[in-house]
Structure formats: structure tokens, C-alpha cells
Amino acid sequence: MYSDVVVEHFTNPRNIGVVENADGRGQDSNPVCGDFTRITVRLADGKVAEAKFKTFGCSAAIASASMVTTLAVGKSIDHASRISAQDVLAALGGLPLVKEGCALMAAGALRSAIADAKVRAG
Amino acid sequence: MYSDVVVEHFTNPRNIGVVENADGRGQDSNPVCGDFTRITVRLADGKVAEAKFKTFGCSAAIASASMVTTLAVGKSIDHASRISAQDVLAALGGLPLVKEGCALMAAGALRSAIADAKVRAG
Amino acid sequence: MRRIYLDHAATTPVDPRVAEAMAAVYRDAPGNPSSIHDEGRQARALMDTARERVAAAIGAEPSEIVFTSGGTEADNLAVRGTVAALRHKGDHVVTTAIEHHAVLDTVSELEREQNVRLTVLPVDRYGRVDPEDVREAITARTVLVSVMHANNEIGTIEPIAEIGRICRERNVVFHSDAVQTVGALEVDVRRLPVDLLSLNAHKFYGPKGVGALYVRKGTPFARIQTGGGQERDRRAGTENVAGIVAMGAALEIATRERAIESPRLARLRDLLLSGVRDAIDDVVVNGHPTERLPNNASLCVRGVQGESLIVALDLAGIAASSGAACTTGSLEPSHVLLAIGLSRELAQGSLRLTLGRATTDEDVDVVLGELPRIVSRLRAASPVA
Amino acid sequence: MRRIYLDHAATTPVDPRVAEAMAAVYRDAPGNPSSIHDEGRQARALMDTARERVAAAIGAEPSEIVFTSGGTEADNLAVRGTVAALRHKGDHVVTTAIEHHAVLDTVSELEREQNVRLTVLPVDRYGRVDPEDVREAITARTVLVSVMHANNEIGTIEPIAEIGRICRERNVVFHSDAVQTVGALEVDVRRLPVDLLSLNAHKFYGPKGVGALYVRKGTPFARIQTGGGQERDRRAGTENVAGIVAMGAALEIATRERAIESPRLARLRDLLLSGVRDAIDDVVVNGHPTERLPNNASLCVRGVQGESLIVALDLAGIAASSGAACTTGSLEPSHVLLAIGLSRELAQGSLRLTLGRATTDEDVDVVLGELPRIVSRLRAASPVA
Ligand SMILES: Cc1ncc(COP(=O)(O)O)c(C=O)c1O
């Protein structure tokens, strides 16, 4: 059902938690199933210095959040805010069709965290 | 499905045919399935001297007709005309429930042949 | 005594390769295909493969195959489902006088209990439906035409391609009961204009208790069995995984072997029929002379009753059947034989010999040795012959 | 990795003795039970024996057993058949909020499409129906009460004897879905006042695709699948002989072994539950504390989502299930868990472990080793816990 990458990111998720003194907080949810993901980011030098997630959701939702934070860290803010569900899916080696919403949710939570940081930064 | 006696009387039926110069002719049929049996008898010395059958019908109908003629031959007319479906069934070692009408038909054809002979004689 | 089984239209023995495939499922794949764990996913993968095989064998997409518990359920689903789905559009169903009871009794029940209007088309003396009769029967209220692909008693193949074209022109759903043909004849829904097609594993050396309905994409559809939403919500109930795997395996084997097997059966069938005609007077061969199933020999023997023929053959080691199965005590002559114009009496003397994979030339010889003897013996006791 | 299968409520593996009985049918009894030749009679005899076994296991007469394609069909037949048979008498059906979809979706469809009036009774926090609620719900128009014997998700056993007595008093047909109990608990229709009872072979180590409906003699009845008149005209379609034989064998074995097996499972289940309670905070055990299936452990783990629990357990070699099966993309929390009053969020964290014949003390230890670790890992990533 799941690729090895998905299994690995589900079993050993990266970047669990909440960034202390975060610059931005974002959340996205899947209205159909009630799952949701919260992402917090710290920005530094025009880059995403830190990104952490908390997810209430299925295995694919957890793996997607882990993957999107992994993709974001170290990227320029601009680049990171353009990470799409497609990018997450590609990095995960795909998800079953019915689970693609999980990648969307992860990308959405990251984007809204970065947007929040931008707003706060003024 | 069938007892050995039924199989034997179906495979090697006794008394097939039509008695020449018969004293009585009888017929009975099964209205549900369209089967019918004709029996002809010759009486002599107050007994059934000969009894033969023709049956358009299933295996149980043929075996029943064979058996009822076998039972009749040599019996007193009175005795023969009282041969019942039960007697045929008993002699055959039973028939499946749905086939018991076949014994009834055989007994009926014999009885009507003997009755016919009595009328003609008298 | 070695038995000769000539009742393949009633059911076929399970191919040992198919039985082994089922045994492997019971041994190695115990899961429920709806479960998300490994056992469940394995069961689903096996079922997916089987679905692809069944689809491939008839030129369909896997998503167009709905597995059922057999041909009867497939027919019920086709007829009841279509009538329910299109109730707002109309109430008229066209079918034929020679359909299997799974169709005929279903449409009759709908007529009786749901006020469906019914046209039951006649057939000619070979058992063929005239496509023009279908064209004339269709009205603005017609929601379904159901004509079988080949008849199970007399083996006649119906002109379903033409009938299907007429239904397409008139935009009416067309169902065909192909239970007797899939596995024996080429059936390709890419070329055949059918919307719904019934299949049945135990007619092609698969197990009893599993069948399928092909549902062309876009065909209006309503389920008839409700519950857990299996089969994409078209047929609820935990899937008979082993049965489905078996159906896939059996159909793949039958399709692969068809090009050799069907002509072989046709040759044996012809040997049998000409032998019977030579050796027995006053016997009628039923069905179409050329447009017929390769393995079907249907006869009527004047003066004798079918059941006694069957029992005598059975005692001689030969399993055959009669259109007139006197099992319930009441022997109704077959509706198919009456529909082709036989008298009740002649119809009562029907004998169906349907050949199969195990049938050999020698078997045909044995039948040709026994049958004439049996017929004369029974005729000797018959008041009619 | 050795797998531990703890999803016996979804389906059980086929007992090897049962699989062998099926293989023997495929090998030695190829006939169609409607045929009158030797092959047909052998098939019928096997089926008769199986019918006797199934009947004997529940205290019924063989003629009261109608074989079906599974539990879903048995439920559909009970509900649709009764409503059709009694349409002239009334139009009201009483059932409960925790029935299987095979009952619930069926009554809903009848409500939507045939104007049946429906009362869906609530349950208490243990999942028990109050028989007095049944009494109050019955009206002069009530034709059917359907209450399951035990629930498949939370394992609660319903007071069907009392409910049945109330239905008798009021002269209303009573159906019980006993799919989860037959084989595991004593079910004796001589003492239990039920009119219709659904059974399902694959829940007691028989194959998928075969079940039965017990129909008490004299109960109004209408068939739902029409065709060749099999099962004494109650369920058309060539009988799944091997499946039926398997069901008979499986139920006989289960009945024989029940007195030892059920207490063994209850002990393991209790070990599992107390271990879980000791090792994991904030976990709710669902279902009735004592009136429950011996093999069912149903939990809700706060802060985590069921699917991720199942997947994590699966990766650790343990097959389990969740009331909330997120297979179609939409994760509806189980209607059963909502009916016992759980919040949607808690209901989403459900985990069902159902034990079976192969389950050992060691398996329970493995689960008690893995599960707490998995829960803490998932809670660490959860915004809720
Ligand atoms: C033409 C046809 N349709 C439908 C059926 C019904 O199949 P089953 O009885 O296996 O459900 C049969 C076989 O008996 C058949 O020959």
C-alpha cells in the first residue's frame, strides 16, 4: 500500500513537535476525515531554519507532514512557500489515490505557517 | 434414490405388453405430470391368470406397473382388486415421497382393469 | 464402473488447477479484502488480479466487473437493478420465451408485484429470436431488453450482436445472459453491443457460488444487496475471495484452451448426433443446426419419458439430463421445448447430452452403444411408441 | 516476521480440516444437486448432511435452514423478505443504531424507496438495547424487529431472549443477526424466541461466500432472488455445494470446541485488556464489561487516529482493525462508537483486537510490548494528546 519512504517517515517521523518562539504557525485540515496538521516554523537568513509538525491523522498524514517539514528546512522562504502537494507526493514515492489529500494538507499547513511568519514579520 | 427392487423392476420390467383377448382393460394417469399406465388382465378360475402393462412415465411409474402386475398374477380376483398403492410401495421397498403417486397410478390401473373385466363378465 | 459425465451444461467439475488455486487462498491468504493490514491487502491483490483476468477474457475494464454469488444473482442484479434504476423513465421490459428461470421468473415477479409491463418474444423452431421482433417490441417506455447469448437446453446461439445494435439505436439497456457461452465461445464486449452480461464460474470448470455481472461503464445501475459497500457499492457482502480467484483462473484456462477445445467438442457432438440419428427412429434433434453451442446435443425421443431415459442412462453409468426434470413430483415439460413448438408429449421425451473436457471418442461410442438399447427397452413398455 | 492475526471479527482463516472437506467436494462430487443422476444425488446428499449439521448446531430443523451467499445476503433476505411478505399487514420496522450495515443500509433503503417507516433504537453506553424500548416502539403496523445477537465492533451481547419474548407477545417477526455469535456462543432456537437468524461461515473458520438464514417454521417469508427454485423456492441459484459442506463442517468443529475455546479466548482477552489499561493512559475500553463476545477487545486511544494505529501495528506484524476504516478516503467514525456516546475525536482513535484459535499467551505479550510504544510514538506527533 505505502512506499518505503512513506513507511520510513511514518515509523520515524522527522521534525515532530512545536518550534519554540516560532515565527509562524499554520494549520490545515481535511474536512472529510477530520484530520489536521499544525506546522510551526522559524525563519533565519531568508531561509526556513526550523519546521516542526503535529498531526492528528492517518499514517499518510503523518508521513506527509514529516516529509514537508524535511523538504522545507534549509530552503529559501520563497522556495519553501512554493512546496506543493505534488512535491510531497513525489518525495514520498507516491500515495494511494484516496490518500493524496494528506499531501495537500501537509503542503497547506507549511504554506500557512510561512504566510503567518511573513505577516507577523510585517 | 431408488431401492434395488425399484431399479430391478425398472431395468427388467415384468409383464410388459397387452394381454391378447383380455377380459378387462384399465387405465390410470397422473394429472400433474401427464404419465399414464394401461393394464390388461385375463381372469381364469376366479384368479388373475395374466396381467400386462404399458406405461408412458418415469422410472418409478414403470417399476410400479411392473410390480403391481407381478403382485396381481395368481391372486384371487377379490384379493387382486384390493391391491393398494401401499402394497405396491411396500413390495418396491418404498419410493421417494414425490414419486408415491406412481404407485397410486399403478394400483388404480389394475383396479380399473379388474373392474372392467367384472362389468364385461357381467 | 467408470462413469461418463455428459451434463456439463448443468455444471462442470472444478479443474484441478483451479481447485489448487482455491486451496492456496485458503492456506495463504486468510484476510478480508476490506481490511487495511497486510492480510487484507493480500486478499485484495488476489481479487484484483482475478478481476483483471475476468475482464480481459471478455474485453472489459476491471472496473466493469461486479462479482456475484453466481449466474442467478447476476441475472437478478441485471434485471432488478436496471428496472429500479430506470423506474422514472419507463416500466417496460422485453425478453424471450426461452430465457433461464433466473431471468424469466424475475421479470414475471416484477410484472406481478411491481407493475412492470412485459413483452415475452417468441422464437422460431430452432429457438432463434428475430431481431426485428425486438425492434418492434421496443416502446418509449422500454427500459431493458434481456436476451440470452445461448440457450442452456437446446444450445441455440441468439443473434445478440444485431439485437444489441437495435437496442443502442433505441437507447435501451441491453442485458445478455452469457452463462452458457463465456468460456466456450469468444465473447468480446468491445465488439458486442451489450451493456450487461451475466457470467457464471461453474459453467467453465470453476466452483459453484461465484459469478459476475459485466456492467458497461455509464450503464444506469442500482444495487440489490445492501450492506458494507463492497464492489464499489454495487454488491455488498464480504467477497468470496477464493471463489473469485478461482473464477479468474478458470476463465483464463478456458479462454486459452478454447480454440482447441471447442472444435474438439463440436466434432464429438456431431459424431454423437449422427450416431443417434442412425440408430434410433423417431428422434428429433432440438436447436439450431449450425448456430449452436459446441458441446450441446439436445434430443426428443418419441414415446418415452425423459426421466426414465435419464435414470436408465444413469444406471448404465452415463450422467445426462432432461429438459423435463421430474424432481418435485410435477413434471412440467420445459418451457424452452414448448417455445420451439414441440408437443407436450414429445417435449416430455427430451434428453440433453452436454459434453466436456473429459469426454472422449470412446465415451461417445459407449453412449451410442447404450442409448439405442435403452430406448427400445423403454419403447417396448410404452403405450405411445 | 511471524504475523499475529487479531482481526477474527473481520474474517477467520479457513480451518485446514474444512479446506480439506471442500477440496474433497471439488475432487469427488462435481454434480449439480438439482440433477437426478448419481453425480447430482451425491452432491445433494452432501448438502443434506451439511444442512443437518448447521441445523443441529442451533437446535433447528434442517428444513428451517436456507443457505445464502453470506451474512449480508442472510440479513437482506430476512429484512427485505419479511417486509415484502407482510406489506399488506404493515410498514413499520424496528431496529437499533448499532446493527451491521447489512441491516442498517437495507432498512434505510426500504425507508427511502419503499416508504417503510423506521424506528432506530438507541443503546446505552455499553451498547445494550433496552428491551422496554423495543416494547414501546412496536405498533400495530410493526412487521419486523431486527436486533443483532452481538455487535461486531464492540462485542456487546444484546438481550435477544427478552426482546424475542416481547416480539412473540406482540406477534411481530423477530430477526437477529447472529453472525458474530454462532460458533462462539451457544445459540439454540428451541429456547431462543427468534424467528429469523443470520449465520455466516467465514466468521467460524469456514469460507467466505456462504451463510445461512434460519427461518422458523411458519414465519411469513418472501424470497428475494428468483430463478431455478432451489432451497425449496426460498433462494434461487445453483447451490455452492462445497461452501455449504464447508459451513457444516466448520460449524460442527466450532460447536464441539466451543466449551474449551471460548473461555480460553476470554482469558487471553482479559489479559490483553488489563495489560493495555496498565500500560497506556487515557484509553477507553468499549462494550459491556461482562455481556460480551469472548474474543473481542475494543479500545479507543485518545489523541491518535485509528488508521495510524492499525498501520503501525501492521508494520510491527500485528493485524488489527479500527471501527474507523479509512479506505475510501473519507473516514467516518464508526456509527457504533458514536451510538455508545463517544465523541467523534475519541471514536476516531478506535482499535479492535479480536482473538482467535491461533492466538497464544505469547501473542498477547507481543501486543502488550508493541502497542504502548506505538501509542507513545503517535501521541508524540499528535497535537491532541
Ligand atoms: C443460461 C443460464 N442462466 C443462468 C443460470 C443460473 O446459474 P446459477 O444457477 O449457477 O446461479 C444458468 C445455470 O444454471 C444458465 O444455464
Ligand SMILES: Cc1ncc(COP(=O)(O)O)c(C=O)c1O
Ligand atoms: C454482525 C455482522 N453482520 C453481517 C455481516 C456481513 O457478513 P458478510 O460481509 O460476510 O456478508 C458481518 C460481517 O462482516 C457481521 O459482523
